[in-house]
Amino acid sequence: MSSSRLLGAVCALTACIGFGSNKALAVGVPAGTDITNTAEVTYAVGATTATTISNAVVVKVAEILDVAVTRQSPANTAVSASSTQQEIVFTVTNTGNGPEAFRLVMDSAIGADDFDPTPASPSIYFDTDASGDLSPGDTPYTPGTNDPLLNRDTSVTVLVVNDIPATVVDGNVGITRLTADARTGSGTSGTIFAGQGASGTDAVVGLSGALAFGTGQYQVGGVTVTAVKSQTVVDQFGGSRPLPTARINYTVTVQAVGTGNAANTVFSDDIPANTTYVPGTLRLNSTLLSDTAADDAGEFSSTPGPHVRVALGTLNQASGTQTIQFAVTIN
Amino acid sequence: MIKGNLKVLGVVALMACAFGSQAFAQAQGCIVLKSTAETEKEVVNDKGEKSKVLVPAGKIVPGTEVIWTVTANNICKQPSDKVTINNPVPEHMTLVPNSAFGPGSDVTYSVDGQKFAPAGQLTVLENGAARPARADEYKHIRWVFKSALQPGASAFARFRAVLN
Numbered sequence: 455m456s457s458s459r460l461l462g463a464v465c466a467l468t469a470c471i472g473f474g475s476n477k478a479l480a481v482g483v484p485a486g487t488d489i490t491n492t493a494e495v496t497y498a499v500g501a502t503t504a505t506t507i508s509n510a511v512v513v514k515v516a517e518i519l520d521v522a523v524t525r526q527s528p529a530n531t532a533v534s535a536s537s538t539q540q541e542i543v544f545t546v547t548n549t550g551n552g553p554e555a556f557r558l559v560m561d562s563a564i565g566a567d568d569f570d571p572t573p574a575s576p577s578i579y580f581d582t583d584a585s586g587d588l589s590p591g592d593t594p595y596t597p598g599t600n601d602p603l604l605n606r607d608t609s610v611t612v613l614v615v616n617d618i619p620a621t622v623v624d625g626n627v628g629i630t631r632l633t634a635d636a637r638t639g640s641g642t643s644g645t646i647f648a649g650q651g652a653s654g655t656d657a658v659v660g661l662s663g664a665l666a667f668g669t670g671q672y673q674v675g676g677v678t679v680t681a682v683k684s685q686t687v688v689d690q691f692g693g694s695r696p697l698p699t700a701r702i703n704y705t706v707t708v709q710a711v712g713t714g715n716a717a718n719t720v721f722s723d724d725i726p727a728n729t730t731y732v733p734g735t736l737r738l739n740s741t742l743l744s745d746t747a748a749d750d751a752g753e754f755s756s757t758p759g760p761h762v763r764v765a766l767g768t769l770n771q772a773s774g775t776q777t778i779q780f781a782v783t784i785n
Numbered sequence: 786m787i788k789g790n791l792k793v794l795g796v797v798a799l800m801a802c803a804f805g806s807q808a809f810a811q812a813q814g815c816i817v818l819k820s821t822a823e824t825e826k827e828v829v830n831d832k833g834e835k836s837k838v839l840v841p842a843g844k845i846v847p848g849t850e851v852i853w854t855v856t857a858n859n860i861c862k863q864p865s866d867k868v869t870i871n872n873p874v875p876e877h878m879t880l881v882p883n884s885a886f887g888p889g890s891d892v893t894y895s896v897d898g899q900k901f902a903p904a905g906q907l908t909v910l911e912n913g914a915a916r917p918a919r920a921d922e923y924k925h926i927r928w929v930f931k932s933a934l935q936p937g938a939s940a941f942a943r944f945r946a947v948l949n
């Protein structure tokens with residue numbers, strides 16, 4: 455499941471910020487594994503008992519192409535006008551079941567913000583020294599040359615680096631985005647790339663479309679609203695595997711930090727693709743909210759896409775943490 | 786004279802041996818067992834009606850449900866009694882609850898391959914205490930057919946499992 459599917463947004467002072475999922479769903483059996491079945495029958499003919507073994511049926515596990523991009527930086531990265539080399543940290547995770555190379559693309563010309571950050575040159579780095587920020591030891595990324603090759607369920611930390619224009623004023627926000635897609639191919643879930651998977655098996659595009667993006671936001675001075683999302687999966691067997699019909703419980707904490715007020719703060723989160731909202735599960739600070747619009751702070755709506763929305767009003771540092779909860783089931 | 790007697794005895798012993806193994810080989814070959822793996826595929830006909838058909842499972846991805854079918858065919862001229870099919874749940878797969886069935890058979894399950902019991906009657910030890918086993922902990926399935934399998938007849942057993 456990609457972060458693009460789990461994308462949420464917090465809106466304050468008319469500006470919206472997106473945030474990615476904090477955790478990729480687990481991968482399955484490794485690509486190329488042989489699943490073998492042999493049955494046995496015992497029986498009697500007269501006084502003689504006998505045993506027969508069946509043929510061994512072998513089914514090969516194909517490679518599923520999936521990726522997740524998760525922002526590690528806070529929802530807002532505080533910057534000042536004319537500051538340079540401002541990084542936002544992302545994690546790119548191979549959520550498929552085989553080794554795969556991923557292409558990385560950054561984009562800072564995104565609407566719904568106050569300014570476009572200026573991509574630095576180079577604008578994407580690997581956090582080679584694992585410092586969590588841009589430092590001299592970090593390796594720049596060159597598409598097609600050092601595309602990260604990730605084994606299943608492993609990730610790489612990537613820094614997206616922008617300069618901040620001189621013209622911005624306090625409170626302005628600018629959004630940047632990191633996109634990762636599988637080199638083997640991406641597109642509609644279920645698309646098959648015959649023979650191109652691990653161990654010569656087929657590669658199949660997973661639920662993420664083998665493409666995911668994460669967004670991050672720079673905010674100039676002022677008050678900063680952050681949102682942190684977490685999830686727990688409960689499957690029908692009492693475990694935590696993301697199987698069809700499994701339930702995902704989401705918890706999002708929203709907090710205002712800094713000076714001043716974030717007026718008309720609105721939390722909005724899209725219901726992830728291939729999941730269905732569980733009616734009557736939207737809560738704010740443990741209080742149940744109705745799914746209907748206008749009767750209280752919360753609502754669930756199917757237009758333009760399925761999403762939940764909670765009006766948080768004016769938030770400032772004294773407001774403390776606001777906790778929003780809702781649940782979905784995997785289709 | 787003594788030598789000659791010994792020779793005759795030796796031949797008789799050989800013949801007895803040959804008869805015994807022939808009878809054993811006949812019983813041994815009476816049931817041919819075949820296992821197949823299939824997945825459900827949705828097809829749409831000319832009228833736009835959707836239906837599901839079974840297609841051979843070649844390559845599958847995690848989350849795929851596989852339908853495993855075991856067919857036992859009696860190719861002898863005598864009926865076979867006490868026909869019992871055993872099938873472990875394949876490695877890396879999770880049994881779909883209540884999916885095992887076989888016409889004319891009693892289905893039991895096992896967690897350890899030793900103790901078999903109907904669904905819901907198995908227990909596992911957790912922290913020293915017994916608790917009911919979950920369906921995903923069933924690792925073996927057994928079908929015991931209530932009637933003899935007549936010459937030329939087939940019995941089949943089926944279950945569904947999801948690739949982890």
